Amino acid sequence: MAVQPCRHLLCGHDISKAFVVERWPIIGKPRKQFTALEKVSFHIDEGETVGIVGESGSGKSTLGEILGGLRTCTEGSVHYKAVNIRDMNRNQFRVFRRNVQFIFQDPKGSMHPYFRIRDIIGEPLKTLKLCSDREEISSLVEEMLAQVGLDKDIADKYPGQLSGGQCQRVAIARALIVNPQIIICDEAVSALDVSVQAQILNLLKDLQRKHRMAYIFISHDIGVVNYMADRIVVMNRGSIVETGTAEQVFITPTHPYTKKLVASSFVN
Amino acid sequence: MAEEKVLDIENLTIRTQRGRTLVDGISLHLYKGEVLGVVGESGSGKTLTAKTILNLLPENLSWEADRFAVLGADYLTLGKKDTKALVGQKIGYVPQNTGSYLHPMIRIKDQIIDGYLRYTKNNRGEALERARELVKAVGIRDTERLLKSYPWQLSGGMRQRVNIAMALMNQPRLIVADEPTTALDSTIQMQVLDLLKTVNDLYETPVILVSHDLGLVKYYCERIVVMYAGQIMEAATVEQVFSNPKHPYTRALIKVIPSLNIKKGERLAEIPGQLNAVGTAGGGCAFKERCSFRQEACEYTIREKTVADNHYYRCNLDF
Numbered sequence: 001m002a003v004q005p006c007r008h009l010l011c012g013h014d015i016s017k018a019f020v021v022e023r024w025p026i027i028g029k030p031r032k033q034f035t036a037l038e039k040v041s042f043h044i045d046e047g048e049t050v051g052i053v054g055e056s057g058s059g060k061s062t063l064g065e066i067l068g069g070l071r072t073c074t075e076g077s078v079h080y081k082a083v084n085i086r087d088m089n090r091n092q093f094r095v096f097r098r099n100v101q102f103i104f105q106d107p108k109g110s111m112h113p114y115f116r117i118r119d120i121i122g123e124p125l126k127t128l129k130l131c132s133d134r135e136e137i138s139s140l141v142e143e144m145l146a147q148v149g150l151d152k153d154i155a156d157k158y159p160g161q162l163s164g165g166q167c168q169r170v171a172i173a174r175a176l177i178v179n180p181q182i183i184i185c186d187e188a189v190s191a192l193d194v195s196v197q198a199q200i201l202n203l204l205k206d207l208q209r210k211h212r213m214a215y216i217f218i219s220h221d222i223g224v225v226n227y228m229a230d231r232i233v234v235m236n237r238g239s240i241v242e243t244g245t246a247e248q249v250f251i252t253p254t255h256p257y258t259k260k261l262v263a264s265s266f267v268n
Numbered sequence: 269m270a271e272e273k274v275l276d277i278e279n280l281t282i283r284t285q286r287g288r289t290l291v292d293g294i295s296l297h298l299y300k301g302e303v304l305g306v307v308g309e310s311g312s313g314k315t316l317t318a319k320t321i322l323n324l325l326p327e328n329l330s331w332e333a334d335r336f337a338v339l340g341a342d343y344l345t346l347g348k349k350d351t352k353a354l355v356g357q358k359i360g361y362v363p364q365n366t367g368s369y370l371h372p373m374i375r376i377k378d379q380i381i382d383g384y385l386r387y388t389k390n391n392r393g394e395a396l397e398r399a400r401e402l403v404k405a406v407g408i409r410d411t412e413r414l415l416k417s418y419p420w421q422l423s424g425g426m427r428q429r430v431n432i433a434m435a436l437m438n439q440p441r442l443i444v445a446d447e448p449t450t451a452l453d454s455t456i457q458m459q460v461l462d463l464l465k466t467v468n469d470l471y472e473t474p475v476i477l478v479s480h481d482l483g484l485v486k487y488y489c490e491r492i493v494v495m496y497a498g499q500i501m502e503a504a505t506v507e508q509v510f511s512n513p514k515h516p517y518t519r520a521l522i523k524v525i526p527s528l529n530i531k532k533g534e535r536l537a538e539i540p541g542q543l544n545a546v547g548t549a550g551g552g553c554a555f556k557e558r559c560s561f562r563q564e565a566c567e568y569t570i571r572e573k574t575v576a577d578n579h580y581y582r583c584n585l586d587f
């Protein structure tokens with residue numbers, strides 16, 4: 001089937017992903033596979049926030065990574081501004097990678113332990129060849145630190161010296177520094193205490209208003225997703241089982257998993 | 269019941285090599301069968317405190333205390349080797365950073381049973397059986413695939429649950445869980461915490477639950493400690509903290525709990541300002557810059573007070 005050209009900012013068609021769990025010795029051919037995603041379609045437009053919720057292990061992070069070009073899919077395609085990312089030349093791909101940034105679930109794990117925070121935040125500028133002037137990078141880094149509510153002298157520390165919440169804010173600063181169009185937030189605020197969480201969510205909303213950024217907001221916290229997202233996608237065992245506005249999904253859930261999720265939520 | 273003190277920490281201070289204070293004279297007590305919640309601002313020293321109990325403090329930090337007894341063993345006099353054995357054998361730890369706590373090149377099943385085999389006389393088969401049971405109990409369906417996997421083949425929530433299962437392997441006498449459910453949705457979160465609660469009920473295993481989720485702490489804990497900038501601002505029973513909070517920070521914290529009812533366009537309530545560096549209060553209150561009840565006295569002095577029911581707080585005001 002020919003894939004329709006896509007009008008959305010970013011979209012994925014019938015994405016499937018199988019991980020090789022076991023290989024035959026010597027020949028190296030896959031012996032056992034695990035299907036993490038099965039024919040998932042997804043789209044997002046400028047300035048929009050799409051929430052992805054779903055059971056642990058249902059494939060949310062895998063989907064995010066495929067949409068952001070960090071992983072390839074086994075089947076299906078991802079289009080950024082109507083261009084299939086597989087068909088992009090190097091320059092196009094660099095533009096794509098600049099415009100789609102990530103904030104990960106495990107911020108410490110995604111940071112090099114021997115890099116100073118200053119270099120971690122400034123790194124995307126260098127790898128994406130946006131800026132090489134040290135002074136300029138340095139002032140941008142400090143501006144970002146202020147935006148996420150961190151002190152300037154954190155810049156010279158190492159990730160191991162920060163608390164969980166501080167690390168998460170560094171990750172957010174690193175994503176913001178290249179001024180992306182889309183940020184994929186994978187459990188971006190789940191490690192934060194409520195007051196910092198509120199600060200970050202407010203910040204993300206402000207930035208969205210200012211720069212018309214789009215967010216793919218992966219979270220298990222339906223209170224947060226409900227607050228952030230215009231549209232919500234519910235995943236279960238590798239497929240999308242329900243989509244709709246926050247009201248539709250959380251007030252009149254139809255899938256058993258969504259029902260259970262809403263019923264068990266601590267928030268009221 | 270004669271109350272048995274499991275944790276007796278008096279005046280714990282943690283400093284960097286350069287002498288910067290990170291945790292500033294806190295006291296913690298925990299009794300058998302109790303579930304203690306530790307909440308507080310990000311960067312306030314919750315994890316460092318937990319790590320001291322686990323003898324896992326990073327090498328560039330050092331601690332001192334007037335008293336530091338865990339499960340009857342005095343850390344101030346106990347040798348390095350004995351402390352390590354005590355921790356490995358009797359304390360179950362769920363670290364905040366689950367990803368980096370697991371070894372990437374070792375299969376889950378071998379990691380999970382490692383500590384168990386070291387400290388019990390049971391064989392590999394029994395160990396695996398126990399691992400299987402625990403992994404099921406934390407809500408993992410694909411038990412066999414999980415056990416055969418390497419950590420990087422798992423999702424964040426699965427890794428976190430592996431850590432929880434691992435913490436329970438040795439039938440610990442104390443459980444220290446640092447943000448154990450941040451990667452889990454509410455359905456599994458409840459299942460996991462119910463499991464901890466069951467262990468707590470059955471064996472009277474005391475639990476320290478570090479969490480930023482006040483709703484969860486309210487539900488599972490008997491007593492709460494509220495930390496801010498390396499100090500304990502308030503410590504009381506759950507009822508007291510929620511019905512009669514004495515410290516302005518605690519009040520602010522309760523006010524900012526997000527709820528499903530929040531309107532879309534509305535801004536979330538936040539506590540204005542930033543956590544300032546520990547030890548910069550200069551004898552005064554560490555929270556003063558952000559406090560809406562600030563008085564002149566808060567600049568240079570702070571009053572510690574304990575009212576009825578062991579309700580401790582650190583504030584110049586009475587509410």
Ligand SMILES: Nc1ncnc2c1ncn2[C@@H]1O[C@H](COP(=O)(O)OP(=O)(O)OP(=O)(O)O)[C@@H](O)[C@H]1O
Pocket residue numbers: 019020021034036054055056057058059060061062063105220420421422423424425426451
């Ligand atoms: N590299 C890999 N090799 C094999 N299996 C993998 C790999 N990465 C992920 N998986 C599997 O794919 C499934 C989906 O993982 P994913 O990380 O996308 O889940 P998730 O929905 O983000 O869950 P969580 O809420 O726990 O983060 C899981 O069962 C996981 O074990």
Ligand SMILES: Nc1ncnc2c1ncn2[C@@H]1O[C@H](COP(=O)(O)OP(=O)(O)OP(=O)(O)O)[C@@H](O)[C@H]1O
Pocket residue numbers: 160161162163164165166191193284290308309310311312313314315316317326328329364480
């Ligand atoms: N190895 C280290 N060297 C220097 N400073 C450190 C080190 N580890 C932690 N810190 C600092 O100590 C403070 C307390 O850290 P800790 O990890 O205990 O915070 P926390 O209360 O657990 O916060 P969170 O809720 O964000 O996890 C932080 O300001 C952090 O930057």
Ligand SMILES: [Mg+2]
Pocket residue numbers: 060061062105186423424425
């Ligand atoms: Mg995930």
Ligand SMILES: [Mg+2]
Pocket residue numbers: 163164165314315316364446
């Ligand atoms: Mg912590």
